[in-house]
Amino acid sequence: MTQQIFAYISHKNGSADDSAFELIVAAKKIDSSASVTAIVCGAGAELDAVCTAMAGVYPEVWKVANPALSYPNAEILRGVLVNILPAGAITLVPHDTFGMDLSPGLSIKLNAAFIPDVVGIEGIDGANLKAIRQEFGGQISTHILCDISAGAVLNVRSGCFLSDDSKASGTVVDKSGQSGDCKTKRRFLEVVAAEVGDVDITKSDVLVSVGRGIEDQENIGIAQELADAIGAVVSCSRPIVDAKWLEKARQVGTSGKTVKPKVYIALGISGSFQHMGGIKGNPFMVAVNKNPKAPIFQVADIGIVTDLLEFVPELTEKIKEMK
């Protein structure tokens, strides 16, 4: 393949994100012999630290230093990437809240194809790249054929391409001169930290977590009673917070808290990757769901297909009797 492959490196406080080590693996799935170039944008000593670290992983690192890039504002970085990327580039970006902001517009400005949220790459077939995506909350997968002859932007889901401990003694090339004026119509102001709730779900060894399947605010009590009976704390998935049935501080997931319990009991949670992304440390997981095809049954240790509104009160009653 003649097209160059690039990986956009997300970083914070002088350290590269985990995705930096996964994108090179994804790139090698496109072309195993590719020489992949890391693009690191930022400012100051933190940027230099990340560039040095990435030169140990990627054969070439493009560094773009500019005070305007000290915070990763996708509106500015899109312009920078358009300026520095060669025609036909294949650019890999982490599929996170930054990548979702950056990439759709980047693909238009580069006149390149775009595949968001890539979970698998099967390789090149002529002018096409074959990739795998998921739809409907992970219930269904699709093979995607994408014409990459004019280049492509791929947003890659985290955790799908495990780091292969790639080592390199790469060179750092300073591309700061090509970054452009870094002007923007969207000016970053500040990051407001998530509110702290009255309960810290990250401190509990046992979580009883409720999702859409709880159906009604009144039914949250069913989960709370089970939690009380076993000494657990109630957490939840995103729809419950959107409906304002529980406070944001109880939300598990990439847009909520990251938890590391020993036992996780998921009640009526389908198991979207955004939710599962907030569960670390491989807990013993029990899933109760009406839908036998809910994706959570693929990752849970124990699955129960039943109406949780009937089953959970019975379970709680039994536990109380036992005590």
Next chain:
Amino acid sequence: MEILVCVKRVPDTAENEIVVNSKGTDIERGDLVYSVNEWDNYAVEEAIQIRDNVGGSVTVVTVGDADAEEILRREMAMGADKGILLSDDAFNGSDGKGIAAILQAEIAKGKYDLILTGAQADDGAAQVGGMLAAMLDMPYASLVNKIEIVSDKVIKVGREIEGGNQEMSEIDLPCVLSIQTGINEPRYVGIRGIRKVASVEIPVHGPADLGIAAGSVGAAGAKVKRVDYFVPPMGEGAEMLEGSSDEIAEKLIELLKSKGGIK
């Protein structure tokens, strides 16, 4: 403020079990219940609230077939002033870029200060808003969970980023925003509300109205194509507990005890 909200009709995954058809070319759509994409409802609600505060109008637009008209009416029953349906056989099979190009052509015919989309759809890819902004050369912010109108030239937006944190920015109008769920509480729409707008005329625009060249959108113009649908290979999967609910509960209690799940 003139606000346009782009909406989409999707299978309701909360209500439906999604099954791949026998040939793997699509999902079984026969028995599916369709509704407005959940994220889009939040976008329409936000638009209505902004209009009610600062004046202006809310237009809802969708690219779809004749069935898509029902979701426009639903959003009009919520309070949107106008609906526009972009529909033609030539639009079928469009990829995200194609949909964005069709919307862009409609937007070019009007004058909007603020363009909203849902942040994503269950059967989509969270891409149209960002593509549309780039085509229109407007600033963009995704995953917006707060909007504060500062003036008729500038607004303040919050983006939901990792860990539940919120990234605050100032953005010049006109702009495109993709709206995250939870930004508001979308109002309930009753049968009566839908009846009220049942006879409102909804204009239908096709390629000729929009000045879109044949082959630039639809399946012919798509660079990104779905080849097939399949059920993801099951991992080892959960051990499924079966039997009477009594038996299941007892088994589960034993397991929880052994794993430290009961204190």
